[in-house]
Each structure stands twice: as C-alpha cells, then as structure tokens.
Amino acid sequence: MPNAAVGIRVESAQSGDATLVIDGRYVHSRHDPRREAERAMAALCRREPAAVLLVGIGLGYAAAEVLAKTSVTRVVAYEPDAAVVQLAVDGPLAGYAESARIVVVSTPEELEQALPRLCSDGFETVIQPGRFASAPDAMAEIARVEAAFRGRLDINRNTLERFGRLWVRNLCRNLPRLAGGIGVDALAGRLEGFHAILVAAGPTLDQTLELLPDFARRCVIVAVDTAIGPCLRAGVTPDIAVVVDPQYWNARHLDRLLLTGTLLVSETSAHPSVFRSFAAPHFFCSSVFPLGQSYEEVLGRFGPLGAGGSVATSAWDLVRLLGCSSVYVAGLDLGFPNGATHCRDSFFERLAIGIATRVQPAERVVFRYAWDADAAHVPDNVGGTLLSDRRMAIYRNWFSSQIARNRLPTFAVTRGSASIDGVTRVNPDRVLRLPDARADIAQVLREVSRLRADDQERAARIAAHTGALRAHLVTLAAIADRACNTVARMTDRHARGLQVDFSPLTAHDAAIASNPAGRIAAFLMQRAINAIGSGFGSSSIAEQIDASRALYETLGEASRYHAGELARTVETVKFIGGSTDNEAG
Structure with missing residues (x-):
C-alpha cells in the first residue's frame, strides 16, 4: 500500500501486521513488527522509567508497547514527517490519541522545549532502527539536543545529591520570610522599555567596573550575588540583586552589607543569612523543589524564573520578566579568561588567596577549580579561545536557546568572554550613548519597594x-x-x-x-x-x-x-x- 509521501511505503509483514519502509529501508521487522517491539521494550517496561525519548516513531509499535505495559512512563516521540505520525496515529497508537502520556514533536526546537517539561525526572532513549539512516545530519542534531539535556540532568542530579538536604533545611529556616514575601510575578513588565545591565563577576568585569556609574545613569543595574561587592566598590548600588545559592560560602559575598536601596530577588531555599542584608520586600521565584511548591499551593504561585543552573540564567530571565527592551551583560564569561575564575577582589578571589599555601598557591587553587569539570578550550567573543568546562557549556546552551525563543536583544560589553550564540559583543560606548533614565528608573523602583503582602x-x-x-x-x-x-x-x-x-x-x-x-x-x-x-x-x-x-x-x-x-x-x-x-x- 503506497503512501502519498515520497519515500514512505507501508507493507504487510508475514504476521499480517503492517510494517514500514522509508527510503528503501525497513523501519520494522518484515516478519512480526509487533512482536519485535514487545521484545525490544520488555526490559524497559519492567524498569518503568519516568520517561522515554523515542527517536523516530515508525508505525507506533514501540510507543504503544510502552503506554500499554507501564502505568506512569511518559513518551516523547521525535518524528519530523507528519505522514509517518499520521500512520502511527491511525495504527497501533489509535487508542492513545488523547493520552496525556505521549507527546510527538517534529523539530529539534520543539524537542528542546519538551524535554525539560516531560523528562526532568530522568529518561531513557530508544532510537528506531533505520529511521534516520539516510539523514545523518538530522540524527546528529537530535543527538546534540539529547546530550545537552542529559548533561543538564546529570549536573542537576549531582547538585541534588550534594545540596538536597541543604535546600530542605534552608527552606524550613526561611518559612517566616515567605509570609512577607512577594512573588516575582509582581515585577512583570514593571521596567518595560528600559535597558538593563546584567553584572556577573567573571574576570572580564574588571574591564568595565569604572564605567558602571555611567551605565547606572542609563540602565537598570541587575547584579548576581557574586558581583554585588564589586559593584559597591565601583560606587554603584545595584537596583536589583539576584541571589539563589543555598550555600553558606556563597552568602559570604554579602558579609556586613546592608542594601536598603536594592530589591532582592531570591529562591526560597537560599541561605537564610542572605535576607539580613536586604530591606523588605523580598521577591521570591517559584521553587523547583516539592517542599517549596507545597507552600506555594497554599500561598499562591510566586512565578518562575529560568533555572539554567547558574544564577546568571535566573538574572537574565528576570530582566526578560521586567520587560526591559535589551540587556547588556558584563562579566558573563562562562569560562576562565587568562585562567582566572572571578573578577579582582571578589570574595572568591580573596578566598583563594586566603587558603593558599606555599605548596598550594592561589594559582593552583584556581587551576583545580577550572579543571574540576572536564575543562576544554572554547571560542571567545573576540576571535580567540578561553578555557571553559562542561558546566559552562550547559549554561551557554541555555542562554542560546532562551535568547532565540524570547527574542530579548542581548549584548556583551566585555571582551574575552565565551562566545554565546545570540549574544552580540558591542563596545561600551553603545551603552554610554543611551539617554539618561536614572530618575525614571528610581521612580519605578520606589513604587515597587512599597509593595507589601498580607x-x-x-x-x-x-x-x-x-x-x-x-x-x-x-x-x-x-x-x-x-x-x-x-x-x-x-x-x-x-x-x-x-x-x-x-x-x-x-x-x-x-x-x-x-x-x-x-x-x-x-x-x-x-x-x-x-x-x-x-x-x-x-x-x-x-x-x-x-x-x-x-x-x-x-x-x-x-x-x-x-x-x-x-x-x-x-x-x-x-x-x-x-x-x-x-x-x-
């Protein structure tokens, strides 16, 4: 029975079931495709993973087997050809057309969006044999998306193992703060039309610190926790600070600081000492942890911020939520320019010097930090290379996908940072040519600071x-x-x-x-x-x-x-x- 789509043909197998031929290659068994799927999926169904990624849906035998033999496993099927999908829906998947446990995507971009939503609890990958034999480039792109997401999951899993109990403990200590806290959703669109500077504490921040006061007259200053100290030493009080790390040592960036003029955006599991440095109100983003989510069920949803694994990803997503027309990033290096990890005089740089000894000087401490996560050289934004690692690659992928999806113009004002698709390097003069907006920004922030919860x-x-x-x-x-x-x-x-x-x-x-x-x-x-x-x-x-x-x-x-x-x-x-x-x- 020939199909209308070129290169696709449905035949009868020896068992009487339909089998599929694409570009002259059999996707299923010519003898008994249904039995083939039963055998191939048997062990997987016994394990009943949280989710399965099927690369190629074929006629739907494997997907139907998983849905029939498991009770909770979700199926994400990648199939670029709508004609093949229709054959599966009309065939073995006919009884699952309305099931919420299966999602079919047709592009790598759709797959990138579906994986975090459906596979964050872990997943197994099953590749339909022969489906993409004649399309190696398409297969390579799907493999890239799958590997990038799996890398994020691995890091998340390792992070959970390290910090799971700490997150729970911090959240319990922070419960009183939630009573007076306000969800970040209240900030949506508040700074629409203004430009923002996202200040991170990478080594290249040193290039622009002296320009921060001039930037602040023209832009909203959003600083991640590690960059707050350098901003203050440059004479600039950040308008908004983003602090989401649960660790004590990260909270040390705020030692002896009282930032009454800075709005705090945080996560409910941040280290409890963080909140002492900021006047109310405190703005919370939605928790990604079940305990925090349970409290939002009784208090109301705070509103999500992108969690790409780095505080800088949350800060960028906050700028998007605020409605800013563009964001200029400074010190967002996602690598180790000249072998350094942080800008000069940051807490971590001082810590490295403080713990240095004759047998392990500060340079050795930095070297170990840089090489602890599979370091490799990657392109920078001025045509050279810099040392980076596997964690940073995940952050770069996150920025690239989010910038493409949300179309927030993003520019880098520092030289020598890792190159990120979608981030254009510009000279700092571009920011200095923007009109003075400080009075208008300050007025909006005063209004926001008066928000209160019951x-x-x-x-x-x-x-x-x-x-x-x-x-x-x-x-x-x-x-x-x-x-x-x-x-x-x-x-x-x-x-x-x-x-x-x-x-x-x-x-x-x-x-x-x-x-x-x-x-x-x-x-x-x-x-x-x-x-x-x-x-x-x-x-x-x-x-x-x-x-x-x-x-x-x-x-x-x-x-x-x-x-x-x-x-x-x-x-x-x-x-x-x-x-x-x-x-x-």
Missing part, C-alpha cells in the same frame, strides 16, 4: 500547612517502617528456601501513594531510586527484595529528615508578620 494572614496559612505536613511525614515514616518489617519477613522466607509473596507490600504501597507528603519525601530519594531501579526490573527474587528494602528505608529516612527540619522551625521561629525574633542562620 503577612499576618499568610503566616497563619504557613503555620497550618507546616503542622499538617509534619503529621503526613510522620505517618509516611511509620508506613515505611512497617513495609521494612514486611520485607524483613520476606527476606527470612527467601533465606529458608520458601516461596516469597510480594502481595503484602501492595497495601503499604497504596498507603504511600495516597499520602500527600509522598512527593515531598521522594525529593531526597532520587539517588536511591536511580540505584535500585534495575532491581525492580530483575527476575531475581533476591534483587527485588533488596530493591524494596532500599526503597522503604530511604523513604523512612527522607520523611524523618523533612519532619525533623519542620519541627525545628516550628519550635524556634515565631510566625509574627513574616519576621522572627531569632534569625535562622
């Missing part, structure tokens, strides 16, 4: 939600303990050579699934979930028992940790109009 009413909501959430977490830990006892009995039976029945775990699993705190506790379980996933797909009874034990033990630990941190917050912090008598630092 902190008393919000404080009551926070207190009530905290109490209920603690109770759910305590219950969840008890369920996990009972499940561990059940697994212990199963282990004993297996050791004595008796038949093992997994059905008693069903009741525990149902209780866990219905507990409102389950998603929150799971935040600290990702390492265990990733490590034991293969156990649930194993045919070995011992491995399945071990996987179950590890899962329930980790659930109990995560639930108790969350409950304990919330308990300490309730005991030590008074919810009085969004402020505290005792600072949680």
